[in-house]
Amino acid sequence: MELPDKATCYRALSSRDARFDGLIYVGVRSTGIYCRPICPARTAKYENCTFYGSAAGAQEAGYRPCLRCRPEIAPEFASWRGTSSTVSRALALIGEGALDGDGSSVEALAERLGVGERQLRRLFLQHLGASPIAVAQTRRVLFAKQLIHDTDLPMTEVALAAGFGSLRRFNEVFKDLFHRPPSTLRRKSVVDRTDAVSGILLRVRYRPPYDWDAMLWFLEARAIPGVEVVEDGVYRRTVEIDGEIGTIEIQHLPQRQSLGVTIYFPTVQALPAIVNRVRRLFDLGADIETIDEHLSRDERLAALIAQRPGLRAPGGWDGFELAVRAVLGQQVSVAAARKLAGQLVALHGRTLPKERIRHAGLTHTFPAAKRIASASAIGLGMPKTRLDTLKAVAQAVVENPNLFRASGTIEEAIARLRTIPGVGEWTAQYIALRAIREMDAFPGSDIGLLRGAEKVLGVSATVKTLLNEAEAWRPWRAYAAQHLWAADATA
Numbered sequence: 244m245e246l247p248d249k250a251t252c253y254r255a256l257s258s259r260d261a262r263f264d265g266l267i268y269v270g271v272r273s274t275g276i277y278c279r280p281i282c283p284a285r286t287a288k289y290e291n292c293t294f295y296g297s298a299a300g301a302q303e304a305g306y307r308p309c310l311r312c313r314p315e316i317a318p319e320f321a322s323w324r325g326t327s328s329t330v331s332r333a334l335a336l337i338g339e340g341a342l343d344g345d346g347s348s349v350e351a352l353a354e355r356l357g358v359g360e361r362q363l364r365r366l367f368l369q370h371l372g373a374s375p376i377a378v379a380q381t382r383r384v385l386f387a388k389q390l391i392h393d394t395d396l397p398m399t400e401v402a403l404a405a406g407f408g409s410l411r412r413f414n415e416v417f418k419d420l421f422h423r424p425p426s427t428l429r430r431k432s433v434v435d436r437t438d439a440v441s442g443i444l445l446r447v448r449y450r451p452p453y454d455w456d457a458m459l460w461f462l463e464a465r466a467i468p469g470v471e472v473v474e475d476g477v478y479r480r481t482v483e484i485d486g487e488i489g490t491i492e493i494q495h496l497p498q499r500q501s502l503g504v505t506i507y508f509p510t511v512q513a514l515p516a517i518v519n520r521v522r523r524l525f526d527l528g529a530d531i532e533t534i535d536e537h538l539s540r541d542e543r544l545a546a547l548i549a550q551r552p553g554l555r556a557p558g559g560w561d562g563f564e565l566a567v568r569a570v571l572g573q574q575v576s577v578a579a580a581r582k583l584a585g586q587l588v589a590l591h592g593r594t595l596p597k598e599r600i601r602h603a604g605l606t607h608t609f610p611a612a613k614r615i616a617s618a619s620a621i622g623l624g625m626p627k628t629r630l631d632t633l634k635a636v637a638q639a640v641v642e643n644p645n646l647f648r649a650s651g652t653i654e655e656a657i658a659r660l661r662t663i664p665g666v667g668e669w670t671a672q673y674i675a676l677r678a679i680r681e682m683d684a685f686p687g688s689d690i691g692l693l694r695g696a697e698k699v700l701g702v703s704a705t706v707k708t709l710l711n712e713a714e715a716w717r718p719w720r721a722y723a724a725q726h727l728w729a730a731d732a733t734a
């Protein structure tokens with residue numbers, strides 16, 4: 244999708260059209276500021292406006308973010324630019340800090356994506372109107388701005404959390420951009436004290452509609468005892484990042500079209516990673532309107548979408564955890580898989596230290612791959628072949644920690660996963676969908692999918708006929724699958 248023409252953009256701006264929020268940004272020459280299309284400020288004159296497809300594009304052109312409409316909290320799209328999966332993948336990696344810090348480079352990023360550096364720059368320019376470096380810089384600035392605005396973290400911690408190498412660098416960048424020190428951007432009273440004990444609350448936007456009930460129901464049915472709890476409309480889980488342990492709580496803020504993410508974690512450097520994982524788990528980057536529109540061309544799916552507008556495809560919190568779930572789920576029910584996962588956690592997970600326990604049901608972290616790979620016995624009542632598969636997955640992750648990162652095409656990802664002994668087509672597709680976030684993945688042999696398809700498509704579905712039907716749903720077969728599963732579950 245390319246930027247609409249200037250007249251269309253200007254109409255969106257004049258009418259403060261929320262449908263364009265996150266898709267276009269306007270740089271105003273007379274003020275040097277860039278805004279979201281929904282900015283409450285008086286609309287600038289047509290001749291002073293330049294439109295951009297990303298905040299980074301506006302920022303690279305020399306504009307600074309507006310303090311009123313706050314571009315840092317615009318909904319962010321991981322995959323709406325469906326025309327370039329390379330760009331989507333690059334954005335995901337940049338979001339994880341691939342271009343932060345001294346050792347990083349665009350060249351290394353391009354290599355991870357399997358493209359040349361020049362090609363990557365060209366794709367960024369074409370799809371985002373900005374260079375990869377500008378995108379990374381803008382992310383840091385905007386995340387820092389959100390932390391300044393919404394928390395009372397000290398500036399040194401804001402700088403660290405946002406991925407600036409030093410406080411000095413952070414101050415320089417902000418003074419350059421806003422012509423004043425970062426601390427002056429802070430609101431006078433931040434309501435809550437924010438630290439690792441009382442938690443940091445961040446709001447993360449999505450593009451409506453969002454079927455929160457379906458998401459929560461999905462997570463609740465699969466919640467791993469000891470690691471996850473769904474209660475009173477809140478999803479809670481333990482997290483372990485770089486050896487540190489904490490917990491997070493996520494709730495829906497429908498009026499703000501956001502999720503409220505409360506993070507209890509000892510180091511602020513983990514904040515971007517945590518927010519990123521939340522985005523992935525809750526599928527916040529989806530341009531659901533475009534996806535639903537595409538799938539609705541099939542009238543049988545259109546009926547499902549009308550019933551569940553904004554149904555998302557949940558991601559996995561962690562690649563290894565998700566892969567283990569997939570293996571435990573081979574040939575057994577969701578409930579049985581969940582029970583096995585709970586046993587695995589009790590046997591091999593790390594126990595939360597007393598002072599980190601915030602909920603009686605959150606007692607362990609999910610076991611690390613290293614632990615499972617080196618365990619003399621796993622201790623689960625399962626067929627030996629499946630225990631061997633579990634070990635093989637753990638071993639593969641130990642050997643290649645980037646196993647679940649997107650690189651290359653979806654076919655390559657599936658082939659890579661299938662080299663693990665015991666991982667067949669179904670398991671590979673399932674992992675690709677939820678862990679690697681290949682939104683065209685489609686585990687066509689899934690029993691639930693076949694049942695859902697039979698019900699909805701009115702044909703007695705075989706794997707072959709279903710895969711044939713699914714050709715028309717590309718490149719978003721994962722969302723079609725989610726609708727079929729939902730249809731099956733309500734049968």
Ligand SMILES: [Zn+2]
Nearest residue numbers: 278282309312
């Ligand atoms: Zn504005």
